[in-house]
Amino acid sequence: MNDLVRLIGLAQPLVSKHLRVLREVGLVGVRDEGRQRMYSVNGQSLKPIHDWVKTYERSWSKRFDRLDVVLEELKEMKEDDRGRDE
């Protein structure tokens, strides 16, 4: 917890509040080690969000793959028309 407060640069009560919400939804786990509370990230529970965004991301990737082809042509045209184009 002290490490997190230092790394994030927010006040400790605020960090605690965020961690509580993250714990409630299962994104972080916590265990007590003596006087310290150790938090860990649960990557598996982030997977649905990752998958959700990934499908949308893929549609942009397909779009940009086609844009790459157009850009290659524009670059070649520019070389052919050097001095006339632009």
Next chain:
Amino acid sequence: MVETSSGTAVVTLPTDTQILIEREFNAPRHLVYKAYTTPDLIKRWWSGDRGEVTLAEVDLRVGGRWRYVMEANGGFEVGFHGEYREVVPNERLVTTEVYEGMPEGEAVVTHTFSEKDGRTALTILMQLPSQADRDAVINSGMEGGMQEAMDHLEQVAVSLH
């Protein structure tokens, strides 16, 4: 041989109402801007693998309107339109964007083109009016993906006949 592969798009969600899309292109930014704002060029890439662009109208000036229509693989038409709010050639475009199937969720989209060593970093920041609208945009990718999956399934089914 020129390297054409520039990696994949990276999508992140900076806030509950935003979507950030980032991609690098192996071309100077005036060409990326040209491909982004010229109707005949837009028609060649904007639909990705979802279908074909049947209409691309661009009135590239502040207050000018744009409209793209795509015939999706399923046979239905998908239209988007909006207005240009800022036009800084080769650098920055701010537009509104409405998916005509969900006209209440108007986005404000900021495109930034920055060039380094002949390559262009494009960032697209979409600001949606609400989290529900933002989620609907992300879900549209899911629906598109489902549509493609169904199309592929259909092809497989037909080939098995």
